[in-house]
Amino acid sequence: MTLNAKSDRAPGGDVRLSGISKTYGSFTAVHPLDLTIPEGSFFALLGASGCGKTTTLRMIAGLEDPSTGTVFLGERDVTDLPPYKRPVNTVFQSYALFPHLDIFENVAFGLRRRGVKSVKKQVGEMLELVQLGDKAKHKPHQLSGGQQQRVAVARALINHPQVLLLDEPLGALDLKLRRQMQLELKRIQTEVGITFVHVTHDQEEAMTMADTVAVMNGGRVEQLGAPADLYENPRTTFVANFLGTSNLIEAEVVESAKDVTVTAGGGRLRLPAERCSAPATTGGKLLVGIRPEKISLTHRDDEASIADGRNKVRGRVVDSSFIGVSTQYVVDGPAGSGLQVYEQNIERDTRLVPGAEVVLHWNPAHTFGLDAAQAIDAGVETVEDAS
Numbered sequence: 001m002t003l004n005a006k007s008d009r010a011p012g013g014d015v016r017l018s019g020i021s022k023t024y025g026s027f028t029a030v031h032p033l034d035l036t037i038p039e040g041s042f043f044a045l046l047g048a049s050g051c052g053k054t055t056t057l058r059m060i061a062g063l064e065d066p067s068t069g070t071v072f073l074g075e076r077d078v079t080d081l082p083p084y085k086r087p088v089n090t091v092f093q094s095y096a097l098f099p100h101l102d103i104f105e106n107v108a109f110g111l112r113r114r115g116v117k118s119v120k121k122q123v124g125e126m127l128e129l130v131q132l133g134d135k136a137k138h139k140p141h142q143l144s145g146g147q148q149q150r151v152a153v154a155r156a157l158i159n160h161p162q163v164l165l166l167d168e169p170l171g172a173l174d175l176k177l178r179r180q181m182q183l184e185l186k187r188i189q190t191e192v193g194i195t196f197v198h199v200t201h202d203q204e205e206a207m208t209m210a211d212t213v214a215v216m217n218g219g220r221v222e223q224l225g226a227p228a229d230l231y232e233n234p235r236t237t238f239v240a241n242f243l244g245t246s247n248l249i250e251a252e253v254v255e256s257a258k259d260v261t262v263t264a265g266g267g268r269l270r271l272p273a274e275r276c277s278a279p280a281t282t283g284g285k286l287l288v289g290i291r292p293e294k295i296s297l298t299h300r301d302d303e304a305s306i307a308d309g310r311n312k313v314r315g316r317v318v319d320s321s322f323i324g325v326s327t328q329y330v331v332d333g334p335a336g337s338g339l340q341v342y343e344q345n346i347e348r349d350t351r352l353v354p355g356a357e358v359v360l361h362w363n364p365a366h367t368f369g370l371d372a373a374q375a376i377d378a379g380v381e382t383v384e385d386a387s
């Protein structure tokens with residue numbers, strides 16, 4: 001199939017946004033943005049509702065005119081090209097299939113419109129790619145949501161776009177189907193090798209699929225990187241809280257060398273200086289971050305068994321939830337309240353119930369430091385956000 005091999009494709013290149021912005025009256029939806037999306041990558045624009053991710057995608061598609069800046073595809077400036085003249089196709093949340101046409105004709109549509117006479121081979125290959133070869137004669141309403149979305153992807157890919165834009169394509173699917181489709185889309189992207197730009201508010205979805213994730217907040221890209229890098233090394237409280245869960249502890253720097261030593265809630269903690277994304281000046285403040293799965297929980301009676309050199313914080317269990325693979329604890333202590341700990345269920349200590357006095361401890365190397373001038377709860381999802 002033509003799309004399969006990189007060398008077979010028309011010379012393309014990266015998607016490059018240079019200083020693009022979008023304002024509506026006095027409201028800025030996207031602040032001037034410079035962004036390069038490497039050719040052949042699976043790129044996710046991730047952020048909460050209203051952060052400007054769809055607007056950014058629509059500017060790449062040509063569905064929205066930027067207020068400033070330039071959109072390049074490779075070396076080509078496409079800013080003034082209408083959508084249909086850009087080598088780009090978009091898949092939306094609503095599949096927008098033609099209800100009266102069967103699946104074969106839905107996929108063939110783009111080819112027929114361009115006057116291509118023999119469509120059978122290409123459509124057949126596309127249907128195989130999305131594993132719907134046996135559904136060619138079905139009508140859209142006879143397919144599940146996930147299958148319909150795969151038809152929409154096949155219909156977009158048959159036009160051989162240089163870039164496929166996906167605007168919350170899995171938003172209408174239930175959770176289980178969404179998880180399956182994430183793997184399916186990733187497989188399709190790997191197979192065809194073209195650039196996918198995927199917009200989502202679901203951090204797990206972005207991390208599962210994308211090579212690179214741009215976390216957007218308030219019309220700006222707050223941080224960009226590989227999923228594991230963003231997760232392990234968040235540079236802002238928003239990214240630390242929006243991507244998974246972080247414990248952020250307010251601390252004061254008492255010594256700053258290769259390791260930074262801080263005090264928090266009367267105790268001392270250490271972290272590597274290279275993991276601080278803000279200057280750690282003696283006497284200054286720092287937010288100390290630690291992911292819940294990096295923490296071990298020990299009953300206070302066994303405190304002496306904790307190895308030397310670990311960061312330690314005392315507290316009391318206020319809540320525990322058994323969720324099969326792990327137990328999630330919430331602990332209040334002098335260093336902070338609502339600290340979260342995820343313990344794998346290997347050897348469960350039955351004493352660790354609400355009310356138990358405990359010590360949270362972890363390897364100092366797993367600790368990161370953030371600028372204390374930021375809102376500590378930026379990016380924390382509330383019950384209202386989730387509904």
Ligand code: ATP
Pocket residue numbers: 024027028029047048049050051052053054055056201
């Ligand atoms: P969602 O996931 O809810 O679509 P988003 O991150 O994709 O959110 P955008 O759709 O890019 O956000 O919108 C960014 C901001 O721009 C929002 O506050 C939105 O209300 C505003 N906006 C979008 N389109 C218009 C418009 N045509 N006129 C005025 N404001 C707009």
